[in-house]
Amino acid sequence: EDKVVQSPLSLVVHEGDTVTLNCSYEVTNFRSLLWYKQEKKAPTFLFMLTSSGIEKKSGRLSSILDKKELFSILNITATQTGDSAVYLCAVEPINDYKLSFGAGTTVTVRA
Amino acid sequence: DADVTQTPRNRITKTGKRIMLECSQTKGHDRMYWYRQDPGLGLRLIYYSFDVKDINKGEISDGYSVSRQAQAKFSLSLESAIPNQTALYFCATSDLLGVSTDTQYFGPGTRLTVL
Secondary structure (H helix, E strand, C coil): EEEEEECCEEEEECCCCEEEEEEEEEECCCEEEEEEEECCCEEEEEEECCCCCCEEEECCCCEEECCCEEEEEECCCCCHHHHHHHEEEEEEEEECCEECCCCCCEEEEEE | CCCCCCCCCCCEEEECCEEEEEEEECCCCCCCEEEEEEEECCCEEEEEEEEEEEECCCCCCCCEEEEEEEECCEEEEEECCHHHHHHEEEEEEEECCCCCCCCEEEEECCCEEEC
């Protein structure tokens, strides 16, 4: 059974801090790993990672995948209160177009 | 206008009642999914459908059924609701871009409470 574990479960930081979120996975025949941001509504897509070592960036957010060690990290630099959300990691295996989600990391950014 | 809509957005019901949650999409995607979200458990897949004639069970399908009435519509039913089905339910859609991984687009969610 595919397994996705995110850590930490939650964290509180102050504006301007940098946060690093972790996602480790066990999946048969890995295809991709995806990051979503969920505020008080539906998850919205952030990144999709398929290749090891290639960083994806979007503004202050970046993510990288390590397929050898089976994990990904999501970094948020110069955090703002608008970054407060639950960040979800999901993995997708080849030949099975279903996502398995981790439990999420709740990030709270205080002014 | 939202690409993926869900109705109702909130529902309170009693144990034993039949409930239907509806999902519609205007993205033209073939694939549709139903998830439930519980605190500390993330999103778990209930059912998914890759086209109108294709219905598949997800990891937690017991107690649920679905109907794919058209490419744009995918309904989730709880035949006899029970309190542990209290959760936030999300519908999602996706399309396959060549051989690349698709991404899923989520509806706004339905908060269901079973008393």
